[in-house]
Amino acid sequence: MNFSIHRRHLLGAGAALAAGTMTPSWAQQQPQTLRFAAVFSDKDIRAEMMRIFGEEIKADYKVDLHLNSTLFRQGTELVALQRDNLEMGNISPQDISRQVPAWSLLTSAYLFRDANHLNAFFASDLGTQMKKMAEDQLKIKILGPTFFGTRHVGLKPKRKINTPQDMAGIKLRMPPGEAWQMLGRAVGANPTPMAYAETYTGLQTGAIDGQDNPLPNIQNMKFNEVMSQIVLTSHLVGFDVLSVSLKVWTGMDADKQRAFQTAANKAIAFSTAEHLKREQQLAEEFKRGGLDVYTPNIQAFREYAQKVYLASDDAKNWPAGMIEKINALKA
Numbered sequence: 001m002n003f004s005i006h007r008r009h010l011l012g013a014g015a016a017l018a019a020g021t022m023t024p025s026w027a028q029q030q031p032q033t034l035r036f037a038a039v040f041s042d043k044d045i046r047a048e049m050m051r052i053f054g055e056e057i058k059a060d061y062k063v064d065l066h067l068n069s070t071l072f073r074q075g076t077e078l079v080a081l082q083r084d085n086l087e088m089g090n091i092s093p094q095d096i097s098r099q100v101p102a103w104s105l106l107t108s109a110y111l112f113r114d115a116n117h118l119n120a121f122f123a124s125d126l127g128t129q130m131k132k133m134a135e136d137q138l139k140i141k142i143l144g145p146t147f148f149g150t151r152h153v154g155l156k157p158k159r160k161i162n163t164p165q166d167m168a169g170i171k172l173r174m175p176p177g178e179a180w181q182m183l184g185r186a187v188g189a190n191p192t193p194m195a196y197a198e199t200y201t202g203l204q205t206g207a208i209d210g211q212d213n214p215l216p217n218i219q220n221m222k223f224n225e226v227m228s229q230i231v232l233t234s235h236l237v238g239f240d241v242l243s244v245s246l247k248v249w250t251g252m253d254a255d256k257q258r259a260f261q262t263a264a265n266k267a268i269a270f271s272t273a274e275h276l277k278r279e280q281q282l283a284e285e286f287k288r289g290g291l292d293v294y295t296p297n298i299q300a301f302r303e304y305a306q307k308v309y310l311a312s313d314d315a316k317n318w319p320a321g322m323i324e325k326i327n328a329l330k331a
Contacts, residue, residue: 026244030060034087037071039196043220049271056263075176080138081245090240092167100134107179109186109305112237112255115147116331141249143242147272149214151236154227156203161231162296164188164304173199173211186305187235214238215282229292232302300312
C-alpha cells in the first residue's frame with residue numbers, strides 16, 4: 001500500500017515537472033508585442049492601416065495601438081523609438097529634420113505634386129539616399145511614407161483669401177517644431193504652435209483663427225464644425241514615415257524582415273488609396289455642410305513659399321541638386 005502511494009506521488013511529481021519544463025518553450029512561441037504610437041485617432045484611415053498591418057504579421061507580432069498621443073505626446077515618438085521605449089511609430093519628417101537637417105527639404109511647401117510623386121520619390125534612389133541618411137543617424141528603420149492627404153488652410157474668420165498677403169495676421173495653428181512654424185510662415189500666416197488634440201477647442205474659443213490639415217483629418221477631428229471656410233491651398237502633400245526601432249528590425253532574420261516590409265507595403269497602399277478617395281468626396285460634403293470651399297491663386301502661394309524657404313537657413317542643409325532632381329521625377 002505504501003509502495004503504491006509512493007509510486008503515484010512520483011508519477012504526479014514527474015508530470016508536474018514535465019509540464020513546468022514545457023512552459024518556457026510555449027511562452028517563447030507567443031507573438032512579440034510591438035507598441036505603436038501616433039497622434040491620429042482611432043477613426044483615422046491610418047488606424048485601419050495599422051490594423052491591416054497587424055493582421056498580416058500576427059503570427060510573429062502583436063501590434064498594440066496607442067493613438068491620440070495617449071502613450072507619447074506629439075513630437076516625442078521619435079526619441080522614444082531611439083531610446084527603445086517604443087517599438088513602432090508614425091514619425092513626421094518635421095521631427096526627423098530636428099536631428100537630420102537635410103530632411104527639412106522634405107518638409108518644404110509645394111515640393112511634392114501629389115501622392116504618386118511622393119511614392120515615386122521614396123521608391124527612387126533619391127528616396128533611398130534620404131532614408132539611409134535618417135536611418136544611419138537616428139537608428140530607426142523607415143518602412144515607407146504614409147500619405148494622409150494634401151494640406152489646406154481652414155479658417156474660422158470669413159476673410160476671403162486669394163494670395164499669401166491675405167493671410168497676414170492670421171493665427172494659424174501648426175504642430176510644435178520649427179519646421180512646422182516655417183511652413184506656417186510660408187503660407188503668409190502667423191504660425192501658432194498647438195497640440196493636435198487641442199485644436200478644436202482653440203478654434204472654438206478663438207485662441208487661433210485657423211489650422212492646416214488634409215480634408216480627411218478635418219472630418220476626423222470635426223474641425224469643420226468650428227470653421228467657416230476651407231481654402232484649397234494644397235501647400236503640402238502630407239505624409240509621415242512608418243518606422244520601427246532598429247533593435248526590433250535587426251532582431252529579425254531576413255525572411256521575417258521581408259514579410260514585415262511586405263505587410264507594411266500592403267497596409268500603406270490601402271491607406272493611400274483610401275485617403276485619395278476621401279479627398280475627392282469631402283470637398284463637396286463640406287460645401288453641402290455650409291462651408292465656403294474654394295481655390296486661391298496657387299501660383300502666388302507657390303512663389304511666395306519658395307522664396308521663404310530658399311532664403312532660410314534650412315536651405316543651406318539641403319543636398320545639392322536634390323530639389324531639381326525631385327522636380328524632375330516622373331510619377
